[in-house]
Structures are given as C-alpha cells and as structure tokens.
Amino acid sequence: MRLWSHELWRLGLLAIAGTLVGWLFSAPGLGLALGLALRLAYHLRQLHALRRWLTRNPHSEPPAATGLWGELFDRLYRYQKGQRQTQQRLQTTLKRIQESSEAMRDSVVMLDQHGDLEWWNSAAERMLGLEAAHDRGQHITNLIRDPRFVTYFNARDYREPLTLSSPVNERMVLQFQITLYGDDERLVMARDITRLHRLEEMRRDFVANVSHELRTPLTVLAGYLETYATYAEQLPPRLAQGLTRMQEQTSRMQNLVNDLLLLSRLEIDRGGEDHLPLAMDALLEEVRRDAQALAASRQQVRVELEEARRLVGSDTEIHSALSNLAFNAVRYTPEGSQVVLRWKAHPKGACLEVQDNGEGIDSVHIPRLTERFYRVDKGRSSETGGTGLGLAIVKHVLLRHDAYLEIESRPGQGALFRCVFPAERLVAAEAAADRMTGA
Known part of the structure; x- marks a missing residue:
C-alpha cells in the first residue's frame, strides 16, 4: 500500500512538473501529456521486461527494478519458487505412489469420472490384459465385458467384492473391489484369489462328500434304534434311558448332515430353474x-x-x-x-x-x-x-x-x-x- 501511494505521488508530481514546463512555453496541456507519456513509457518498459522474463527463463533472477515494479517482480519470483517446490513435492509423492503400486501384486486401475482408463500398474497388465499403447482412454467395460462385472460397475454399490475369472486366463480367479473417490472417479483393485478359490472348492467338496457318506450309516442306525425303541418296555430302565438319548443324538446328527448337504447344494448349484x-x-x-x-x-x-x-x-x-x-x-x-x-x-x-x-x-x-x-x-x-x-x-x-x-x-x-x-x-x-x- 505504501509503494502504491508513492507511485501516485510520483505520477502527480510528474503531471505538475509537465504542466509547469508547458506553461512556460504557453502549452500546459502539451506539457502534461508529455509528462504522462514519459511515465507510461517507463511502465511499458517494465512490462516488456516482465514479459521477457516470464517467456524466456522464469526460473532465473527477476529483472532489476525499484518501487512498485520491484515489489511485483520480487513477489512473482517468490510465488514461482514456492510453486516449483510444491510441484516437486507432488511429483515426488506421485512417483512414490506409482512405485509402490507397481510393487503390489494386486492390480490397481485408476478410472476418471466417465469410467475411462487413466493409469494402471504392471499387475493389471498381467491379470487383466491391459496395454498402455491401445487401452488408455478406453472405457473399463470395453475391456472387461463379463455381464456380471458390467452390472456390478453400473450399480455403484461396491460394499461387497465381485469374484470373476480373469479376462485373459480363465483358470485365474480374481476378486474385484471398486472404490469411489475424488470427483466421482473410481479405483479398481483386482486380487488373485485362485489358490483360495481352489481351497474353498476342496472344502465344499469335502463337506459334501463326508455329509453324503454319513447319511447312510446314520439312516441305518436310526432305523435300528427305532426298532429297538418298540421293545423299550422289555429293556432294563438304564438301557431304555440310553436308547432315548441315542435316538435324540442320532436325530441331531441327521439334521446336521441334512443342513450341510443343503448348504453344499446352495453353494455349488447356481439355481434358478424352479x-x-x-x-x-x-x-x-x-x-x-x-x-x-x-x-x-x-x-x-x-x-x-x-x-x-x-x-x-x-x-x-x-x-x-x-x-x-x-x-x-x-x-x-x-x-x-x-x-x-x-x-x-x-x-x-x-x-x-x-x-x-x-x-x-x-x-x-x-x-x-x-x-x-x-x-x-x-x-x-x-x-x-x-x-x-x-x-x-x-x-x-x-x-x-x-x-x-x-x-x-x-x-x-x-x-x-x-x-x-x-x-x-x-x-x-x-x-x-x-x-x-x-x-
């Protein structure tokens, strides 16, 4: 504010001096115009120096100047220096994020607000078949075309992950998780769960097979216990009491086996026919x-x-x-x-x-x-x-x-x-x- 007041005083004094000089030559208006023109020429010269500095080498020292222009050059230089430091920090952070994403075994894909591909790591190239030369800017559903993924992507309800086969290797099972962030942008992560999927299949098969094998001996046992129960009055009280307990536990085991078989069927059979x-x-x-x-x-x-x-x-x-x-x-x-x-x-x-x-x-x-x-x-x-x-x-x-x-x-x-x-x-x-x- 102080420099601006000084600039106004300079301009006023120059106008008065020009008017007085012009009055001596019986042309005060011309003197005033000449004084203002000299000040304008000075400002144009400083403006030209500013333009040349910004266009040629803005990282160099600013042009030498005093007064209002000196303060302007100094503030611009400090602002540029601060912006360069901020930019360097952001570039360093972005580089570290990209390096850490590259080190991940899970696929990481960044999408813009339209669902188009912006960036992905090398794991995504291996698991999803993405190619930097052709796929950047493509919509994600143009590359992962499974109807279940398209429905999951468009539903915008990402509380639960989605499990699908890899589009480049059907034997590879991937678990997709989408996260919304920023201005309606999305982060798609795909994890290789092939081993877990196979273990889960082995578990389901084991439970189903064991439950099925248990059903026959339990049925035989329950049948004999029911037959013996018809003669319970002829048995000693202690044996009759044990017979009742055996029937209760056999019935409980049958219920457990039936529930396990039902669960196995619900997990394996996709259903829908009835x-x-x-x-x-x-x-x-x-x-x-x-x-x-x-x-x-x-x-x-x-x-x-x-x-x-x-x-x-x-x-x-x-x-x-x-x-x-x-x-x-x-x-x-x-x-x-x-x-x-x-x-x-x-x-x-x-x-x-x-x-x-x-x-x-x-x-x-x-x-x-x-x-x-x-x-x-x-x-x-x-x-x-x-x-x-x-x-x-x-x-x-x-x-x-x-x-x-x-x-x-x-x-x-x-x-x-x-x-x-x-x-x-x-x-x-x-x-x-x-x-x-x-x-």
Missing part, C-alpha cells in the same frame, strides 16, 4: 403352522401380510430360509413371547420379516450370526437342538435371490430379521397368474 411367483400368504401360513407346532403353547406365532405382490423365487429355498428364521425365533425366545412373520413393502422392493419380543441379541454378535456354527450361547443352543447352520443357509438362499439379510436387535428388546428382495423379483398377483398359466 423360480416361480410364490403365493406368499400360503407360504407364510405353512411356516406359521410348523413354527406353532414347534412352539406348542409356549409362544404365539402370527402372520401379517402388508404386500400384495408375489416374490419370484424357489418355493423350497424360500420356505427353508423362512423356516430357519421362524424356528430360531421360537427356540431362542422365552415362554409367552410373540413371533411375527411379515411380508411387507420396502424402499428397495419388498421384505420378509421375522420379529420377536424376546431377550434380544448383543450387537457384538450380530456381524457373525451368519457364520457357520457360530453360537451366541453355546450351551443353550445345544439344548435347543440347533445345528448352527440355519442363518448360513438363510444367507446363501438370499444371495441366490439377489437379496440380503438385515438384523436389528438389542438386549431386552427382541430381534428383527429382515430379508430384503429387489423390485425386479416382484410381480403383481394378476401377472403372476398369467405367468403360471403360460408356464
């Missing part, structure tokens, strides 16, 4: 009767229908999932509780709900409830006869129906298990009737 519009009122009523029979008079089970549309799915699988939820509610709620089976609308489509007013579940257990054999109370679960696979079966059934499970519960406030189905899985009752007739 998907039809389901009469939800009849389905819920059937499950209610079974749950009420299990509860006897200890709990009350009722049905609430708030949605007229039908669900397109497998009657056997949906019945199994809903039964598991209803039976769990009956097993793990105290006497006098109420269990509600509900079919209602949902912002994303519709949902099946199983709600009780029992003891509830601590929030620490909720994330793990769908794990196999996970039990909140191991001793109590064993007494109720559960296998620990019910919620795992529910999870896999829902995955096969494009749905997901929500669990809401607090200790002392009951529990709510909600199976949310997308709108694409719903049809009106009239359309369902026409579809069934056409089938």
Whole structure:
C-alpha cells in the first residue's frame, strides 16, 4: 500500500512538473501529456521486461527494478519458487505412489469420472490384459465385458467384492473391489484369489462328500434304534434311558448332515430353474403352522401380510430360509413371547420379516450370526437342538435371490430379521397368474 501511494505521488508530481514546463512555453496541456507519456513509457518498459522474463527463463533472477515494479517482480519470483517446490513435492509423492503400486501384486486401475482408463500398474497388465499403447482412454467395460462385472460397475454399490475369472486366463480367479473417490472417479483393485478359490472348492467338496457318506450309516442306525425303541418296555430302565438319548443324538446328527448337504447344494448349484411367483400368504401360513407346532403353547406365532405382490423365487429355498428364521425365533425366545412373520413393502422392493419380543441379541454378535456354527450361547443352543447352520443357509438362499439379510436387535428388546428382495423379483398377483398359466 505504501509503494502504491508513492507511485501516485510520483505520477502527480510528474503531471505538475509537465504542466509547469508547458506553461512556460504557453502549452500546459502539451506539457502534461508529455509528462504522462514519459511515465507510461517507463511502465511499458517494465512490462516488456516482465514479459521477457516470464517467456524466456522464469526460473532465473527477476529483472532489476525499484518501487512498485520491484515489489511485483520480487513477489512473482517468490510465488514461482514456492510453486516449483510444491510441484516437486507432488511429483515426488506421485512417483512414490506409482512405485509402490507397481510393487503390489494386486492390480490397481485408476478410472476418471466417465469410467475411462487413466493409469494402471504392471499387475493389471498381467491379470487383466491391459496395454498402455491401445487401452488408455478406453472405457473399463470395453475391456472387461463379463455381464456380471458390467452390472456390478453400473450399480455403484461396491460394499461387497465381485469374484470373476480373469479376462485373459480363465483358470485365474480374481476378486474385484471398486472404490469411489475424488470427483466421482473410481479405483479398481483386482486380487488373485485362485489358490483360495481352489481351497474353498476342496472344502465344499469335502463337506459334501463326508455329509453324503454319513447319511447312510446314520439312516441305518436310526432305523435300528427305532426298532429297538418298540421293545423299550422289555429293556432294563438304564438301557431304555440310553436308547432315548441315542435316538435324540442320532436325530441331531441327521439334521446336521441334512443342513450341510443343503448348504453344499446352495453353494455349488447356481439355481434358478424352479423360480416361480410364490403365493406368499400360503407360504407364510405353512411356516406359521410348523413354527406353532414347534412352539406348542409356549409362544404365539402370527402372520401379517402388508404386500400384495408375489416374490419370484424357489418355493423350497424360500420356505427353508423362512423356516430357519421362524424356528430360531421360537427356540431362542422365552415362554409367552410373540413371533411375527411379515411380508411387507420396502424402499428397495419388498421384505420378509421375522420379529420377536424376546431377550434380544448383543450387537457384538450380530456381524457373525451368519457364520457357520457360530453360537451366541453355546450351551443353550445345544439344548435347543440347533445345528448352527440355519442363518448360513438363510444367507446363501438370499444371495441366490439377489437379496440380503438385515438384523436389528438389542438386549431386552427382541430381534428383527429382515430379508430384503429387489423390485425386479416382484410381480403383481394378476401377472403372476398369467405367468403360471403360460408356464
């Protein structure tokens, strides 16, 4: 501000001096114009020096000047120096990020806000077949054309990863995870899980084979125990009591084997062949009767229908999932509780709900409830006869129906298990009737 005031004073003094000189020659206006022209020539000369400095070598020392122009040159020089340092730091950081990404065994692909390829590491070239010479600027779905990836990419719901075969090697299994960042840009990471996938297949095959092999001896054992039970009155009391325990444990083992076989089938078989519009009122009523029979008079089970549309799915699988939820509610709620089976609308489509007013579940257990054999109370679960696979079966059934499970519960406030189905899985009752007739 001080230099600007001095510049104004200089300009004023020059104008006065020019006017006085011109007045001596009887031309004050010409003198004033000459004085202003001299100051303008000075400023043009400094402006030319500024242009030459910026265009020829802005990294060199600025031109020598005093006053307002000297301060301007000095500030521009310091600003440029700061910008160069910032740019160097950013370049160093970017180089380190690229080097660290290159060292990763996972594929890293950066996409712009349109989904076009901007940058990727060498692992992406190996796993996805990307080529720098041809693919830069291409849309990601032009290179990874699997319909499941296209659907996953466009859905913009990246909470869960997607597992697919590599587009360049079908024997390589990749797990894709997309992250949104910046101005609607995306970071695509692909991880080679071929070994884990093979181990998982071996585990599934092992469980299925062992369960299948156990079914026959258990059936034979149960048959003989049932035969012996008809003569229980002729046996000593101690042997009769042991016979009853053997029958209970054999029945429990049969239930466990049956659940393991069902889980194996749900994991291996992609399903879809038996998907039809389901009469939800009849389905819920059937499950209610079974749950009420299990509860006897200890709990009350009722049905609430708030949605007229039908669900397109497998009657056997949906019945199994809903039964598991209803039976769990009956097993793990105290006497006098109420269990509600509900079919209602949902912002994303519709949902099946199983709600009780029992003891509830601590929030620490909720994330793990769908794990196999996970039990909140191991001793109590064993007494109720559960296998620990019910919620795992529910999870896999829902995955096969494009749905997901929500669990809401607090200790002392009951529990709510909600199976949310997308709108694409719903049809009106009239359309369902026409579809069934056409089938």
